[in-house]
Amino acid sequence: MSGERPAVRQAGRLAGRLVALGVTGSIAAYKAVELLRLLTAEGADVVVLLSPSATRFVGPLSFAALSRHPVETEVMDLLPDGRIGHIVIADSADAVVVAPATAHFLGAMANGMAGDVITAACLATSAPVVVAPAMDGDMWTHPATQANVARLRDAFGYSIVAPASGPLASGQSGVGRLAELPAIVDAIVAAVAASPVRQPDPAARPPLAAATPREADLTGRHVVVTAGGTREPIDPVRFIGNRSTGRMGVAIAEAALDRGAAVTIVAADVSVPLPEDRARVARVETTAELRDVLLDALFEGAAPAGEARFDALVMAAAVADFTPTHPSARKLTRGEDLTLELQPTPDLLAEVARLCRGLDAEGAAAHPPVRPAPVLVGFAAETGSLDRAAAKLRAKRVDLLVANDVTEAGSGFGTDTNRVMILDAAGGRDELPLLSKREVADRLLDRVAAALDERDTAAQTARMQEAQR
Ligand SMILES: Cc1cc2nc3c(=O)[nH]c(=O)nc-3n(C[C@H](O)[C@H](O)[C@H](O)COP(=O)(O)O)c2cc1C
Known part of the structure:
Protein backbone atom coordinates (compact mmCIF):
# COMPACT_ATOMS: atom_id res chain seq x y z
CA MET A 1 0.00 0.00 0.00
CA SER A 2 1.16 3.51 -0.64
CA GLY A 3 0.53 6.59 1.44
CA GLU A 4 2.02 7.76 4.63
CA ARG A 5 2.83 5.40 7.44
CA PRO A 6 3.32 6.52 11.02
CA ALA A 7 6.84 7.96 11.13
CA VAL A 8 9.48 5.51 12.25
CA ARG A 9 12.08 7.60 14.00
CA GLN A 10 15.69 6.58 13.79
CA ALA A 11 17.31 6.15 17.15
CA GLY A 12 19.77 9.00 17.46
CA ARG A 13 21.29 11.35 19.96
CA LEU A 14 18.24 13.60 19.74
CA ALA A 15 15.56 10.89 19.69
CA GLY A 16 12.43 12.06 21.49
CA ARG A 17 13.57 15.72 21.49
CA LEU A 18 11.74 18.66 19.99
CA VAL A 19 14.28 21.16 18.63
CA ALA A 20 13.19 24.66 17.59
CA LEU A 21 15.43 25.88 14.78
CA GLY A 22 15.50 29.67 14.40
CA VAL A 23 16.92 30.97 11.14
CA THR A 24 17.77 34.67 10.77
CA GLY A 25 18.61 36.84 7.76
CA SER A 26 22.14 35.77 6.93
CA ILE A 27 23.61 34.77 3.59
CA ALA A 28 24.25 31.41 5.34
CA ALA A 29 20.50 30.84 5.88
CA TYR A 30 20.45 28.18 3.13
CA LYS A 31 22.72 26.01 5.30
CA ALA A 32 19.90 25.73 7.83
CA VAL A 33 18.06 23.34 5.48
CA GLU A 34 20.96 20.90 5.77
CA LEU A 35 21.13 21.51 9.53
CA LEU A 36 17.47 20.56 9.77
CA ARG A 37 18.20 17.35 7.87
CA LEU A 38 21.09 16.49 10.23
CA LEU A 39 18.89 17.13 13.27
CA THR A 40 16.10 14.87 12.00
CA ALA A 41 18.73 12.21 11.16
CA GLU A 42 19.66 12.36 14.86
CA GLY A 43 16.03 11.57 15.70
CA ALA A 44 14.87 15.10 16.59
CA ASP A 45 11.44 16.44 15.80
CA VAL A 46 12.28 19.91 14.46
CA VAL A 47 10.07 22.96 14.18
CA VAL A 48 11.43 25.94 12.26
CA LEU A 49 11.09 29.65 12.92
CA LEU A 50 12.18 32.18 10.30
CA SER A 51 12.77 35.87 10.92
CA PRO A 52 11.12 38.09 8.28
CA SER A 53 14.62 38.83 6.87
CA ALA A 54 15.39 35.11 6.66
CA THR A 55 12.36 34.58 4.42
CA ARG A 56 14.11 36.85 1.88
CA PHE A 57 16.97 34.33 1.71
CA VAL A 58 15.10 31.00 2.05
CA GLY A 59 11.40 30.21 1.68
CA PRO A 60 9.46 28.28 4.30
CA LEU A 61 8.47 25.48 1.89
CA SER A 62 11.62 23.36 2.18
CA PHE A 63 11.63 23.72 5.95
CA ALA A 64 7.94 22.80 6.23
CA ALA A 65 8.33 19.80 3.93
CA LEU A 66 11.39 18.48 5.76
CA SER A 67 10.19 19.22 9.29
CA ARG A 68 6.54 18.27 8.69
CA HIS A 69 5.53 21.26 10.82
CA PRO A 70 4.20 24.59 9.59
CA VAL A 71 6.98 27.19 9.73
CA GLU A 72 6.57 30.14 12.10
CA THR A 73 7.42 33.43 10.42
CA GLU A 74 5.13 36.09 11.91
CA VAL A 75 5.17 36.86 15.60
CA MET A 76 1.63 38.27 15.40
CA ASP A 77 0.10 35.24 13.64
CA LEU A 78 -1.85 32.65 15.62
CA LEU A 79 -1.93 28.93 14.93
CA PRO A 80 -5.14 27.66 13.24
CA ASP A 81 -6.38 26.46 16.64
CA GLY A 82 -5.85 29.89 18.20
CA ARG A 83 -2.68 29.12 20.14
CA ILE A 84 0.28 31.51 19.99
CA GLY A 85 2.88 29.77 17.84
CA HIS A 86 6.10 31.06 19.39
CA ILE A 87 4.79 30.38 22.92
CA VAL A 88 3.77 26.82 22.00
CA ILE A 89 7.26 26.28 20.62
CA ALA A 90 8.95 27.96 23.59
CA ASP A 91 6.99 25.79 26.03
CA SER A 92 7.37 22.48 24.24
CA ALA A 93 10.91 22.62 22.77
CA ASP A 94 13.73 20.71 24.45
CA ALA A 95 16.22 23.14 22.90
CA VAL A 96 16.19 26.27 20.75
CA VAL A 97 19.00 26.70 18.22
CA VAL A 98 19.50 29.91 16.27
CA ALA A 99 21.63 29.16 13.21
CA PRO A 100 22.67 31.25 11.47
CA ALA A 101 22.31 34.07 13.99
CA THR A 102 22.75 37.59 12.59
CA ALA A 103 24.40 40.52 14.35
CA HIS A 104 20.91 42.01 14.52
CA PHE A 105 19.55 38.94 16.32
CA LEU A 106 22.41 39.05 18.85
CA GLY A 107 21.72 42.72 19.56
CA ALA A 108 17.97 42.32 19.85
CA MET A 109 18.30 39.22 22.02
CA ALA A 110 20.95 40.73 24.31
CA ASN A 111 18.48 43.55 25.00
CA GLY A 112 15.43 41.35 25.43
CA MET A 113 13.62 42.71 22.39
CA ALA A 114 11.01 40.32 21.08
CA GLY A 115 10.15 41.79 17.68
CA ASP A 116 10.12 38.51 15.74
CA VAL A 117 9.24 34.86 16.32
CA ILE A 118 12.80 33.83 17.16
CA THR A 119 13.62 36.43 19.78
CA ALA A 120 10.10 36.01 21.21
CA ALA A 121 10.53 32.22 21.47
CA CYS A 122 13.99 32.59 23.04
CA LEU A 123 12.63 35.01 25.64
CA ALA A 124 9.68 32.78 26.42
CA THR A 125 11.53 29.48 26.74
CA SER A 126 13.20 27.85 29.68
CA ALA A 127 14.91 25.34 27.36
CA PRO A 128 18.63 25.63 26.59
CA VAL A 129 19.47 27.99 23.72
CA VAL A 130 22.31 27.39 21.26
CA VAL A 131 23.41 30.29 19.05
CA ALA A 132 25.62 29.97 15.96
CA PRO A 133 26.45 33.46 14.65
CA ALA A 134 27.38 34.13 11.03
CA MET A 135 28.31 37.51 9.58
CA ASP A 136 30.90 39.67 7.92
CA GLY A 137 34.26 39.70 9.74
CA ASP A 138 34.06 43.37 10.76
CA MET A 139 30.53 42.90 12.06
CA TRP A 140 31.74 39.98 14.17
CA THR A 141 34.67 41.81 15.70
CA HIS A 142 32.70 45.01 16.38
CA PRO A 143 32.59 45.69 20.13
CA ALA A 144 28.80 45.83 20.05
CA THR A 145 28.59 42.31 18.63
CA GLN A 146 31.21 41.01 21.02
CA ALA A 147 29.42 42.59 24.00
CA ASN A 148 26.11 41.10 22.86
CA VAL A 149 27.64 37.63 22.47
CA ALA A 150 29.26 37.88 25.90
CA ARG A 151 25.90 38.83 27.43
CA LEU A 152 24.09 35.92 25.79
CA ARG A 153 26.79 33.50 26.96
CA ASP A 154 27.54 34.82 30.43
CA ALA A 155 24.29 36.40 31.58
CA PHE A 156 21.78 34.17 29.77
CA GLY A 157 23.74 30.90 29.77
CA TYR A 158 23.36 30.39 26.00
CA SER A 159 25.83 28.08 24.23
CA ILE A 160 27.66 30.00 21.53
CA VAL A 161 29.03 28.01 18.61
CA ALA A 162 31.67 30.48 17.46
CA PRO A 163 31.91 31.31 13.78
CA ALA A 164 34.75 29.85 11.77
CA GLN A 172 36.99 39.03 2.01
CA SER A 173 38.39 36.36 4.28
CA GLY A 174 38.13 36.35 8.07
CA VAL A 175 36.19 35.09 11.07
CA GLY A 176 32.44 35.12 10.53
CA ARG A 177 31.50 31.97 8.60
CA LEU A 178 28.79 29.83 10.16
CA ALA A 179 30.42 27.03 12.16
CA GLU A 180 30.50 23.56 10.60
CA LEU A 181 27.04 22.01 10.92
CA PRO A 182 28.14 18.87 12.86
CA ALA A 183 29.64 21.19 15.51
CA ILE A 184 26.24 22.88 15.87
CA VAL A 185 24.50 19.50 16.16
CA ASP A 186 27.04 18.44 18.84
CA ALA A 187 26.33 21.65 20.78
CA ILE A 188 22.59 20.89 20.76
CA VAL A 189 23.21 17.31 21.88
CA ALA A 190 25.39 18.62 24.71
CA ALA A 191 22.81 21.25 25.66
CA VAL A 192 20.01 18.72 26.16
CA ALA A 193 22.19 15.92 27.59
CA ALA A 194 21.45 16.84 31.19
CA SER A 195 17.66 16.87 30.81
CA PRO A 196 15.64 13.62 30.63
CA VAL A 197 13.68 12.86 27.45
CA ARG A 198 10.15 14.06 28.20
CA GLN A 199 6.86 12.64 27.03
CA PRO A 200 5.08 15.97 26.52
CA ASP A 201 1.39 16.03 25.81
CA PRO A 202 1.18 15.90 21.98
CA ALA A 203 -1.66 18.43 22.07
CA ALA A 204 0.70 20.97 23.63
CA ARG A 205 3.24 20.65 20.84
CA PRO A 206 3.39 22.55 17.55
CA PRO A 207 0.90 21.31 14.95
CA LEU A 208 1.99 19.12 12.09
CA ALA A 209 2.00 20.39 8.52
CA ALA A 210 -1.09 19.92 6.40
CA ALA A 211 -1.78 16.47 5.05
CA THR A 212 0.49 14.98 2.43
CA PRO A 213 -1.48 13.82 -0.60
CA ARG A 214 -2.00 10.06 -0.81
CA GLU A 215 -2.10 7.91 -3.89
CA ALA A 216 -5.34 6.46 -5.24
CA ASP A 217 -5.12 3.39 -3.02
CA LEU A 218 -8.90 3.08 -2.56
CA THR A 219 -9.71 2.87 -6.26
CA GLY A 220 -12.43 0.31 -6.83
CA ARG A 221 -13.50 0.38 -3.17
CA HIS A 222 -16.92 1.46 -1.94
CA VAL A 223 -16.65 3.41 1.30
CA VAL A 224 -19.77 4.34 3.27
CA VAL A 225 -19.42 7.22 5.74
CA THR A 226 -21.96 8.55 8.21
CA ALA A 227 -21.53 12.18 9.23
CA GLY A 228 -23.13 14.88 11.36
CA GLY A 229 -25.48 14.77 14.32
CA THR A 230 -28.92 13.23 14.50
CA ARG A 231 -31.95 15.17 15.74
CA GLU A 232 -34.66 13.46 17.78
CA PRO A 233 -37.97 15.37 17.67
CA ILE A 234 -39.63 16.52 20.88
CA ASP A 235 -42.38 18.31 18.97
CA PRO A 236 -42.60 19.74 15.42
CA VAL A 237 -40.17 22.57 16.23
CA ARG A 238 -37.88 21.20 18.92
CA PHE A 239 -35.43 18.36 19.00
CA ILE A 240 -32.70 16.73 21.03
CA GLY A 241 -29.49 17.18 19.07
CA ASN A 242 -25.77 17.27 19.64
CA ARG A 243 -22.81 19.45 18.80
CA SER A 244 -21.53 17.46 15.82
CA THR A 245 -20.88 19.60 12.72
CA GLY A 246 -20.03 16.72 10.39
CA ARG A 247 -16.49 18.03 9.77
CA MET A 248 -14.76 14.77 10.67
CA GLY A 249 -17.10 12.59 8.61
CA VAL A 250 -16.93 14.91 5.62
CA ALA A 251 -13.11 15.01 5.87
CA ILE A 252 -13.12 11.20 5.74
CA ALA A 253 -15.49 11.16 2.77
CA GLU A 254 -13.38 13.72 0.88
CA ALA A 255 -10.15 11.90 1.66
CA ALA A 256 -11.68 8.61 0.46
CA LEU A 257 -12.88 10.30 -2.75
CA ASP A 258 -9.42 11.77 -3.34
CA ARG A 259 -7.97 8.28 -2.91
CA GLY A 260 -10.21 6.91 -5.65
CA ALA A 261 -13.06 5.34 -3.64
CA ALA A 262 -16.73 5.43 -4.57
CA VAL A 263 -18.27 7.09 -1.53
CA THR A 264 -21.75 7.07 -0.04
CA ILE A 265 -22.38 9.65 2.66
CA VAL A 266 -25.29 9.24 5.01
CA ALA A 267 -25.51 12.76 6.40
CA ALA A 268 -27.44 13.75 9.48
CA ASP A 269 -27.34 17.44 10.43
CA VAL A 270 -24.10 18.92 9.07
CA SER A 271 -22.85 22.51 9.02
CA VAL A 272 -20.15 22.01 6.40
CA PRO A 273 -20.63 21.58 2.63
CA LEU A 274 -20.91 18.02 1.36
CA PRO A 275 -19.08 16.82 -1.77
CA GLU A 276 -22.45 16.20 -3.49
CA ASP A 277 -20.95 16.34 -6.97
CA ARG A 278 -18.57 13.47 -6.26
CA ALA A 279 -20.34 11.28 -3.69
CA ARG A 280 -23.72 9.63 -3.33
CA VAL A 281 -25.38 11.58 -0.54
CA ALA A 282 -28.42 10.59 1.50
CA ARG A 283 -29.73 13.02 4.07
CA VAL A 284 -31.40 11.91 7.28
CA GLU A 285 -32.63 13.56 10.44
CA THR A 286 -33.28 11.03 13.16
CA THR A 287 -31.34 8.01 14.34
CA ALA A 288 -34.20 5.80 13.12
CA GLU A 289 -33.94 7.31 9.62
CA LEU A 290 -30.19 6.97 9.70
CA ARG A 291 -30.61 3.28 10.53
CA ASP A 292 -33.04 2.68 7.64
CA VAL A 293 -30.98 4.58 5.08
CA LEU A 294 -27.72 3.07 6.26
CA LEU A 295 -28.98 -0.52 6.15
CA ASP A 296 -30.35 0.17 2.70
CA ALA A 297 -27.03 1.66 1.55
CA LEU A 298 -25.07 -1.25 2.97
CA PHE A 299 -27.28 -4.15 2.06
CA GLU A 300 -29.52 -2.61 -0.62
CA GLY A 301 -32.62 -4.11 0.89
CA ALA A 302 -31.29 -7.64 0.54
CA ALA A 303 -30.61 -9.98 3.41
CA PRO A 304 -27.25 -9.04 4.88
CA ALA A 305 -25.63 -12.29 3.82
CA GLY A 306 -23.56 -13.24 0.86
CA GLU A 307 -21.63 -10.75 -1.23
CA ALA A 308 -20.65 -7.42 0.35
CA ARG A 309 -21.84 -4.28 -1.42
CA PHE A 310 -19.37 -2.06 0.40
CA ASP A 311 -15.73 -2.39 1.43
CA ALA A 312 -15.58 -0.11 4.44
CA LEU A 313 -18.01 1.63 6.74
CA VAL A 314 -16.89 4.59 8.82
CA MET A 315 -19.49 5.61 11.38
CA ALA A 316 -18.44 9.15 12.14
CA ALA A 317 -21.96 10.50 12.77
CA ALA A 318 -22.88 11.45 16.32
CA VAL A 319 -26.09 9.52 16.79
CA ALA A 320 -28.43 10.13 19.68
CA ASP A 321 -28.38 7.45 22.35
CA PHE A 322 -31.90 8.38 23.45
CA THR A 323 -35.00 9.58 21.65
CA PRO A 324 -38.30 10.95 23.05
CA THR A 325 -40.69 8.02 23.45
CA HIS A 326 -43.77 10.07 22.54
CA PRO A 327 -42.86 13.09 20.40
CA SER A 328 -45.71 15.57 20.40
CA ALA A 329 -47.57 16.08 17.10
CA ARG A 330 -48.29 19.71 18.07
CA LYS A 331 -45.98 22.40 19.38
CA LEU A 332 -45.70 22.25 23.14
CA THR A 333 -46.62 25.57 24.69
CA ARG A 334 -45.11 27.45 27.58
CA GLY A 335 -46.76 26.82 30.89
CA GLU A 336 -47.33 23.14 30.31
CA ASP A 337 -45.47 20.94 32.73
CA LEU A 338 -43.12 18.85 30.69
CA THR A 339 -41.47 15.58 31.55
CA LEU A 340 -39.69 14.04 28.61
CA GLU A 341 -39.73 10.28 28.52
CA LEU A 342 -36.76 8.96 26.59
CA GLN A 343 -36.02 5.54 25.21
CA PRO A 344 -32.68 4.22 24.03
CA THR A 345 -32.00 4.18 20.29
CA PRO A 346 -30.62 1.05 18.61
CA ASP A 347 -26.82 0.75 18.60
CA LEU A 348 -26.31 1.04 14.84
CA LEU A 349 -22.63 0.24 14.75
CA ALA A 350 -23.04 -2.91 16.81
CA GLU A 351 -26.05 -3.92 14.72
CA VAL A 352 -24.27 -3.48 11.39
CA ALA A 353 -21.21 -5.34 12.70
CA ARG A 354 -23.43 -8.18 13.90
CA LEU A 355 -25.23 -8.39 10.55
CA CYS A 356 -21.95 -8.33 8.60
CA ARG A 357 -20.56 -11.11 10.75
CA GLY A 358 -23.71 -13.22 10.43
CA LEU A 359 -24.66 -13.10 14.11
CA ASP A 360 -28.04 -12.76 15.79
CA ALA A 361 -28.85 -10.37 18.62
CA GLU A 362 -27.39 -12.81 21.14
CA GLY A 363 -24.16 -13.10 19.18
CA ALA A 364 -24.85 -16.62 17.90
CA ALA A 365 -24.20 -17.58 14.27
CA ALA A 366 -27.46 -16.94 12.38
CA HIS A 367 -26.55 -16.71 8.70
CA PRO A 368 -23.41 -16.69 6.52
CA PRO A 369 -21.27 -13.64 7.11
CA VAL A 370 -20.94 -10.98 4.45
CA ARG A 371 -17.98 -11.71 2.16
CA PRO A 372 -15.48 -10.27 1.53
CA ALA A 373 -15.58 -8.95 5.09
CA PRO A 374 -15.90 -5.16 5.07
CA VAL A 375 -13.70 -3.07 7.36
CA LEU A 376 -15.88 -1.53 10.07
CA VAL A 377 -14.79 1.64 11.81
CA GLY A 378 -16.51 3.27 14.76
CA PHE A 379 -15.99 6.58 16.51
CA ALA A 380 -16.21 7.02 20.25
CA ALA A 381 -16.55 10.56 21.56
CA GLU A 382 -15.53 10.45 25.21
CA THR A 383 -15.25 13.12 27.87
CA GLY A 384 -12.09 12.65 29.88
CA SER A 385 -10.51 9.21 29.95
CA LEU A 386 -10.43 7.03 26.84
CA ASP A 387 -10.27 3.87 29.01
CA ARG A 388 -13.70 2.64 27.88
CA ALA A 389 -12.68 2.66 24.22
CA ALA A 390 -11.09 -0.82 24.12
CA ALA A 391 -14.19 -2.36 25.73
CA LYS A 392 -16.38 -0.52 23.20
CA LEU A 393 -14.34 -1.88 20.29
CA ARG A 394 -14.85 -5.44 21.55
CA ALA A 395 -18.53 -4.98 22.41
CA LYS A 396 -19.33 -3.55 19.00
CA ARG A 397 -17.16 -6.09 17.13
CA VAL A 398 -15.60 -3.45 14.89
CA ASP A 399 -12.16 -3.57 13.27
CA LEU A 400 -11.06 -0.06 14.22
CA LEU A 401 -12.32 2.40 16.81
CA VAL A 402 -11.35 6.06 16.72
CA ALA A 403 -11.61 7.50 20.21
CA ASN A 404 -11.23 11.11 21.19
CA ASP A 405 -11.77 13.26 24.24
CA VAL A 406 -14.18 15.91 22.99
CA THR A 407 -13.49 18.14 25.98
CA GLU A 408 -9.83 18.55 25.05
CA ALA A 409 -8.78 21.88 23.44
CA GLY A 410 -8.59 21.58 19.66
CA SER A 411 -10.31 18.18 19.67
CA GLY A 412 -13.84 17.09 18.94
CA PHE A 413 -16.83 19.11 17.78
CA GLY A 414 -16.61 22.23 15.65
CA THR A 415 -12.81 22.37 15.45
CA ASP A 416 -10.60 21.90 12.39
CA THR A 417 -8.25 19.70 14.36
CA ASN A 418 -8.60 16.48 16.28
CA ARG A 419 -6.45 14.37 18.53
CA VAL A 420 -7.49 10.77 18.42
CA MET A 421 -6.42 7.30 19.41
CA ILE A 422 -7.03 4.56 16.85
CA LEU A 423 -7.60 1.16 18.45
CA ASP A 424 -7.66 -2.06 16.47
CA ALA A 425 -9.18 -5.47 17.08
CA ALA A 426 -5.71 -6.99 17.67
CA GLY A 427 -5.25 -4.75 20.72
CA GLY A 428 -3.07 -2.14 18.99
CA ARG A 429 -3.35 1.53 19.94
CA ASP A 430 -2.08 4.38 17.81
CA GLU A 431 -2.11 7.67 19.69
CA LEU A 432 -1.98 10.41 17.08
CA PRO A 433 -0.87 13.95 17.87
CA LEU A 434 -3.12 16.95 17.32
CA LEU A 435 -3.72 16.93 13.56
CA SER A 436 -5.98 18.56 11.04
CA LYS A 437 -9.20 16.55 10.59
CA ARG A 438 -8.12 15.86 7.02
CA GLU A 439 -4.84 14.35 8.24
CA VAL A 440 -6.72 12.28 10.85
CA ALA A 441 -8.97 11.12 8.00
CA ASP A 442 -6.00 10.11 5.88
CA ARG A 443 -4.23 8.34 8.75
CA LEU A 444 -7.42 6.40 9.39
CA LEU A 445 -7.82 5.57 5.70
CA ASP A 446 -4.16 4.42 5.62
CA ARG A 447 -5.28 1.77 8.11
CA VAL A 448 -8.47 0.98 6.21
CA ALA A 449 -6.66 0.65 2.88
CA THR A 457 -4.24 -10.90 -0.21
CA ALA A 458 -5.44 -13.46 2.34
CA ALA A 459 -8.44 -14.33 0.16
CA GLN A 460 -6.19 -14.66 -2.90
CA THR A 461 -3.79 -16.94 -1.02
CA ALA A 462 -6.69 -19.07 0.23
CA ARG A 463 -8.04 -19.40 -3.33
CA MET A 464 -4.64 -20.45 -4.66
CA GLN A 465 -4.21 -23.01 -1.88
CA GLU A 466 -7.68 -24.35 -2.60
CA ALA A 467 -6.89 -24.63 -6.33
CA GLN A 468 -3.69 -26.57 -5.60
CA ARG A 469 -5.46 -29.15 -3.46
C1 LIG B 1 22.88 39.67 0.96
C2 LIG B 1 22.83 39.93 2.44
C3 LIG B 1 23.52 39.12 3.28
C4 LIG B 1 23.51 39.33 4.65
N1 LIG B 1 24.18 38.49 5.46
C5 LIG B 1 24.25 38.74 6.78
C6 LIG B 1 24.97 37.87 7.62
O1 LIG B 1 25.58 36.88 7.20
N2 LIG B 1 25.01 38.17 8.94
C7 LIG B 1 24.37 39.25 9.47
O2 LIG B 1 24.47 39.47 10.66
N3 LIG B 1 23.63 40.07 8.66
C8 LIG B 1 23.55 39.83 7.36
N4 LIG B 1 22.82 40.67 6.55
C9 LIG B 1 22.08 41.77 7.15
C10 LIG B 1 20.80 41.25 7.81
O3 LIG B 1 20.00 40.59 6.85
C11 LIG B 1 20.01 42.40 8.44
O4 LIG B 1 20.78 42.93 9.52
C12 LIG B 1 18.65 41.99 8.93
O5 LIG B 1 18.04 43.11 9.53
C13 LIG B 1 18.73 40.87 9.92
O6 LIG B 1 17.43 40.62 10.45
P1 LIG B 1 17.12 39.39 11.40
O7 LIG B 1 18.20 39.29 12.40
O8 LIG B 1 15.80 39.73 12.03
O9 LIG B 1 17.00 38.20 10.53
C14 LIG B 1 22.81 40.43 5.18
C15 LIG B 1 22.11 41.28 4.32
C16 LIG B 1 22.12 41.01 2.96
C17 LIG B 1 21.38 41.94 2.05
Missing part, protein backbone atom coordinates in the same frame (compact mmCIF):
# COMPACT_ATOMS: atom_id res chain seq x y z
CA SER A 165 37.44 31.54 9.70
CA GLY A 166 37.40 31.46 5.91
CA PRO A 167 36.03 33.19 2.82
CA LEU A 168 33.05 35.45 3.55
CA ALA A 169 30.16 36.63 1.39
CA SER A 170 31.78 40.05 1.07
CA GLY A 171 34.63 38.45 -0.89
CA ALA A 450 -4.00 -1.57 4.47
CA ALA A 451 -6.68 -3.77 6.08
CA LEU A 452 -8.49 -4.13 2.75
CA ASP A 453 -5.25 -5.03 0.98
CA GLU A 454 -4.48 -7.62 3.66
CA ARG A 455 -8.01 -9.00 3.37
CA ASP A 456 -7.72 -9.39 -0.39
